[in-house]
Amino acid sequence: MHNGGSFTVLLVEDDLNDIFLVKRAFKRAHIPNPLQIVTDGEEAIHYLRGDGKYADRNHFPLPCLIVMDIKMPRKTGFEVLEWIKHDAFMKRLPVVIVSSSDQPGDVDKAYEMGANAYMIKPVDFKAVEGLFTSITHYWGLECAKPQLEPAPV
Numbered sequence: 001m002h003n004g005g006s007f008t009v010l011l012v013e014d015d016l017n018d019i020f021l022v023k024r025a026f027k028r029a030h031i032p033n034p035l036q037i038v039t040d041g042e043e044a045i046h047y048l049r050g051d052g053k054y055a056d057r058n059h060f061p062l063p064c065l066i067v068m069d070i071k072m073p074r075k076t077g078f079e080v081l082e083w084i085k086h087d088a089f090m091k092r093l094p095v096v097i098v099s100s101s102d103q104p105g106d107v108d109k110a111y112e113m114g115a116n117a118y119m120i121k122p123v124d125f126k127a128v129e130g131l132f133t134s135i136t137h138y139w140g141l142e143c144a145k146p147q148l149e150p151a152p153v
Contacts, residue, residue, distance in 0.1 A: 007034075007065065008061045009064075009065045010037075010048075010063035012069065014069065014072040021128045022035070024125070024129075028129055029133045040072050045075065047060060065093070066084070068081070069097070069100075069121075071099065071100075078110070081115060082113055096139070098119045098120075
């Protein structure tokens with residue numbers, strides 16, 4: 001089944017420079033996907049649960065893709081990934097780890113915990129643009145998206 005079209009991407013990233021680069025990459029590459037941003041793992045869980053200010057799903061829609069760093073304050077990407085993969089509905093969400101860590105232990109742990117992909121953060125802006133164009137194209141056009149809401153009874 002093909003589910004093309006625009007879908008929300010949730011970026012979970014604490015580095016303000018990286019956030020700036022990703023936002024710029026989306027704009028320069030004309031990536032049509034709405035980008036929601038949270039800056040730590042705890043905030044990511046609040047967003048996904050729809051807690052507090054995130055309760056309004058018109059302003060904070062459930063994402064169809066999470067792009068997340070692993071080294072963050074409050075809750076690490078690994079802790080968020082563990083929460084996502086143990087939640088009855090969120091576990092279906094594709095999670096792409098984009099980290100500066102190329103340590104085999106981090107890569108292996110992310111995949112063991114259910115990450116759908118692990119990519120090393122590029123240092124060059126053009127490479128960041130290419131990376132996010134590839135990610136959104138693949139997950140947006142090539143992959144069917146899971147149903148995240150409970151099925152109606």
